[in-house]
Amino acid sequence: MKQKYGIFDMDGTLVDSMGYWRQLSVEYLHNKGVTEISPDILRMLRPMTLAQSTTLFADVFHLPDTPEEILSEMNNMMAVHYGRDVLLKDGIVEYLDALQRRGVALCVASATGRPLMELCLGRLGILDRFAFLLSCEEVGYGKERPDIYNIALSRLGGTPAETVVYEDAPYAIRTAKDAGYRVAAIYDEGVSETRWAEMAALADYRLEHWSQALTMIP
Structure with missing residues (x-):
């Protein structure tokens, strides 16, 4: 789909x-x-x-x-x-721009608080790519539960089958997948090495670099 x-x-x-x-x-x-x-x-x-x-x-x-x-x-x-200090992942700007050209609606769902998200993404110049930011602190639960994804999707107006959740943590990948979402596992150097096989097995898409997503996700 x-x-x-x-x-x-x-x-x-x-x-x-x-x-x-x-x-x-x-x-x-x-x-x-x-x-x-x-x-x-x-x-x-x-x-x-x-x-x-x-x-x-x-x-x-x-x-x-x-x-x-x-x-x-x-x-x-x-x-x-x-x-x-924090920098963007290589290739992410090109990927976000490609999604917007295709009319894909985007948001951020993070465990990080909204003011810090706004500070980071604003400084890096990509805040305007997203319809809204949603924090686990606002939702009241971490990503061991699907609440943040479900609330985000209710605001976007779609269904899980039409939606790709992008995550770099195995537990969050599992949560989103169990809730019916399509999930892309994102490789994060220094973090994912020991658990990449687990993440890859759980997810629908396995992205070791953002340039792969341009052709991998329909």
């Missing part, structure tokens, strides 16, 4: 930002004097929104700051990177 709608993850999909996110929790906790972080805690953090992680930090590490204060500080740390 011809693609009519596209729901894009941002971090690791549109932009090369996952290295900064991978270090954010450790950087923040180190700044607070927490030097020992168990692998179990790091695994628990992966599917969480930033807001969810702040509650975990406050509870597990008994930090004096409130979750709201922790969230504000971590957002400020990431805002520096989004406003200065």
Whole structure:
């Protein structure tokens, strides 16, 4: 079926930002004097929104700051990177332009908060390619549930079969696929190496570079 709608993850999909996110929790906790972080805690953090992680930090590490204060500080740390350091994935501008020429309606659905998305995508010059941005923080659930995709699609006005969801995380790929969406697995260097086979098996399309999508997705 011809693609009519596209729901894009941002971090690791549109932009090369996952290295900064991978270090954010450790950087923040180190700044607070927490030097020992168990692998179990790091695994628990992966599917969480930033807001969810702040509650975990406050509870597990008994930090004096409130979750709201922790969230504000971590957002400020990431805002520096989004406003200065983060770059677009190679080939993504050409692909977005090709989709728009075909009349495909686009949006972003990300675990990242809306102000940070606007800062990042605005600085990089692609914010106007998308009809809207939607954050898991607004929805109230991470991508372990399909709520964010379903709400995004209700605003776009299509059906899952007409829609491609673009994701770089195995759990998000699985969530979208189980909810009936067509899914493109996006390779993110430094993140996907150890799980690419799993991602490729789950997804409908496997994109190691954005230039492949121009001919691979109908």
